[in-house]
Amino acid sequence: MFRSGAFVAEFVSPATDEQVQPNGVDLTLDVVFEQLEPGRIRRDGKEIGDRVARPLEELEEKFPDTYYLPKGVYVARYGEQIQIPDGHVGFVYPRSSLMRNSCMLNTAVWDAGYEGRGEGLLQVHHDIEIERGARIAQLVFAEANHEDVYDGSYQGENLE
Numbered sequence: 504m505f506r507s508g509a510f511v512a513e514f515v516s517p518a519t520d521e522q523v524q525p526n527g528v529d530l531t532l533d534v535v536f537e538q539l540e541p542g543r544i545r546r547d548g549k550e551i552g553d554r555v556a557r558p559l560e561e562l563e564e565k566f567p568d569t570y571y572l573p574k575g576v577y578v579a580r581y582g583e584q585i586q587i588p589d590g591h592v593g594f595v596y597p598r599s600s601l602m603r604n605s606c607m608l609n610t611a612v613w614d615a616g617y618e619g620r621g622e623g624l625l626q627v628h629h630d631i632e633i634e635r636g637a638r639i640a641q642l643v644f645a646e647a648n649h650e651d652v653y654d655g656s657y658q659g660e661n662l663e
């Protein structure tokens with residue numbers, strides 16, 4: 504069973520009333536990264552390729568604090584700290600307005616026991632403007648059995 508947005512909101516910080524949806528909680532865009540170097544996925548381990556944060560545009564005719572993203576593939580860091588409670592698994596979907604603007608956010612599995620400010624793959628199939636702090640995604644929780652809790656390399660990532 505998927506949990507209500509009100510339940511998910513207990514594990515997302517900060518979460519304003521505007522972010523709480525019937526079936527999940529909206530996540531906002533904090534930083535957009537562009538990958539520069541190849542990563543490595545090995546049988547035993549992995550490396551994330553070097554990346555750089557995209558500049559926010561500050562040109563006179565453009566809105567401040569806004570990403571102007573040309574078609575391409577980026578990594579988006581979400582603005583909220585997320586905990587995945589015992590007995591649950593998390594998934595992140597794009598906000599429908601992002602998808603309707605020809606962009607997509609992909610999710611991997613958010614494991615029970617994970618805590619941090621995670622990331623998602625942002626596919627931009629048509630140029631788009633996204634203001635920093637705007638809602639771009641929605642986190643949902645499904646009830647799930649598990650034996651262990653998350654104890655991997657991303658535990659506690661990007662927490663202040």
Ligand SMILES: O=c1ccn([C@H]2C[C@H](O)[C@@H](COP(=O)(O)OP(=O)(O)OP(=O)(O)O)O2)c(=O)[nH]1
Nearest residue numbers: 610611612613614617621622623653655656657
């Ligand atoms: O779209 C997603 C999905 C998951 N996560 C977070 C939560 C998850 O619990 C953690 C680790 O994901 P995963 O287990 O897939 O990472 P891995 O590549 O197997 O690395 P490790 O073995 O170090 O965990 O990353 C994200 O930030 N974004």
